[in-house]
Amino acid sequence: VSNVKQAMDTYLNGLRNQHAVETQAIGTIQNELPRMKAYPELHSKMEADHERSVTQAARLDDLLEKHGSKKSLLKEAVTGAVATVAGFTHAGAGDEVLKNVLAAIGFKAYEISSYKVLLALADAAGAGDDKPILEQSMKEEQEMGDWLGSHIPSFVDAYLAQKSA
Numbered sequence: 001v002s003n004v005k006q007a008m009d010t011y012l013n014g015l016r017n018q019h020a021v022e023t024q025a026i027g028t029i030q031n032e033l034p035r036m037k038a039y040p041e042l043h044s045k046m047e048a049d050h051e052r053s054v055t056q057a058a059r060l061d062d063l064l065e066k067h068g069s070k071k072s073l074l075k076e077a078v079t080g081a082v083a084t085v086a087g088f089t090h091a092g093a094g095d096e097v098l099k100n101v102l103a104a105i106g107f108k109a110y111e112i113s114s115y116k117v118l119l120a121l122a123d124a125a126g127a128g129d130d131k132p133i134l135e136q137s138m139k140e141e142q143e144m145g146d147w148l149g150s151h152i153p154s155f156v157d158a159y160l161a162q163k164s165a
């Protein structure tokens with residue numbers, strides 16, 4: 001097995017893993033959205049992130065298809081991931097939205113790094129053409145992570161205001 005072939009196998013596996021990660025994000029956001037209604041700005045940004053995650057997952061699907069990877073098997077794995085995530089329902093702890101924001105920031109950091117890995121693997125696998133697509137998704141993760149991080153003080157204010165209401 002050549003190095004390039006080996007890199008391609010690793011790359012395709014990485015694309016599949018990231019597809020599962022995006023799918024998990026979709027499920028998590030779906031699950032958390034109803035509890036973010038008291039935070040309108042956060043709610044609409046998370047809705048947009050939900051839509052973006054669907055697009056990001058579709059991009060990964062398209063790349064896999066481009067490299068001849070089967071789509072049908074993938075969809076089954078995806079359904080399973082959503083079901084798993086949807087199973088996490090928390091009782092209404094008051095500060096859970098703040099905890100969700102922190103978790104989301106961590107998740108975004110993980111996703112940014114994952115796309116960095118995929119970019120390096122794409123190079124090694126001779127799939128440099130894929131990079132602009134992966135870079136686009138990485139940029140979106142970065143933007144969302146930055147937005148969440150810079151809005152922490154306003155989330156805390158909104159939480160305190162809600163608590164004293």
Ligand SMILES: [Fe+2]
Nearest residue numbers: 022053056111
């Ligand atoms: Fe994502």
